[in-house]
Amino acid sequence: MLIRPARFEDIENIYPLVMYYANQGALLPRSRESLAAHLSQLAVACDNETLAGVVALHRLESHVSEVRSLAVAPRFHKQGIGHKLVAYAVSQAELLGYHKVIAFTRQISFFERCGFQPVARETVPAKYFRDCIGCPMLAHCDEIAMERVLLVPVSSRNPAEYPASLH
Numbered sequence: 001m002l003i004r005p006a007r008f009e010d011i012e013n014i015y016p017l018v019m020y021y022a023n024q025g026a027l028l029p030r031s032r033e034s035l036a037a038h039l040s041q042l043a044v045a046c047d048n049e050t051l052a053g054v055v056a057l058h059r060l061e062s063h064v065s066e067v068r069s070l071a072v073a074p075r076f077h078k079q080g081i082g083h084k085l086v087a088y089a090v091s092q093a094e095l096l097g098y099h100k101v102i103a104f105t106r107q108i109s110f111f112e113r114c115g116f117q118p119v120a121r122e123t124v125p126a127k128y129f130r131d132c133i134g135c136p137m138l139a140h141c142d143e144i145a146m147e148r149v150l151l152v153p154v155s156s157r158n159p160a161e162y163p164a165s166l167h
Contacts, residue, residue, distance in 0.1 A: 001046070001052060001079075002046045002047075003044070003045050003046075003084055003085060004044060005040075005042070006038060006039055006043060006052075006054070007039075010042075010051065011035050011036055011039070012045050013051040014035055014042065014044065014051065014141070015032050015035060017053075017054060017071050017073055018030050018069055018071055019070050020074075021071050027071060028092065036056070038056065041056045041057055041058055041059075042055070042056050042069070043055050043056075043085065043092070045081045045085055047076070051084050052072060052076040052079075052081050053070075053073060053076060054069060054070070054071050054086065054105070055069065055070045055071075055089050056068050056069040056070075056089075057089040057101075059098075063099035064099065064101075064102060064124070065091075065093045065100075065101050066101065066102050066104075068103070069104045070082060070086065070103075083113065083114060086111075086114045087114065090114070090115070090148060090150070093150060098150060099149045100149045100150055101147065102119075102145060102147045103116060103146045103147075104143040104144070104145055104146075105143055105144060106143055107142070108146070111146045116146040116147060116148045117146060117147060117148070118145065119146065119147045121145045122144065123147070123150070124147075155161075
């Protein structure tokens, strides 16, 4: 199973997978145009040339990113592909210098196994004001906010964040 950045030609396979879960209410719908516009955020899992899954890593704030649009094709369930996609997204977040990754999900135990912990929604105001306000599910939202705090290399920290003994 290969996990790689998505390519433009992948959109024709990503779109029906995302919409399969959107039609079940498990994901928010994404248009082909939206997928193309955010192609750099997407990664795919491929079994030879067959799309097995997709994940997006979306920037919310300068040091906060979000795992979203995580979907695994039904025939590839129970093979660890979702976990591999999340691990790939988290590794990309680390490379990009993010301090934490969040997810809004109903799959709490899955994300806990991926190293995420539940947090109050209010701790992620950028997500709320950017995405939740316009969501048709807002009044009935049952998703849980989860976060994974990343190890930030000391060299990328603001000196004001160092312990006093290091100044």
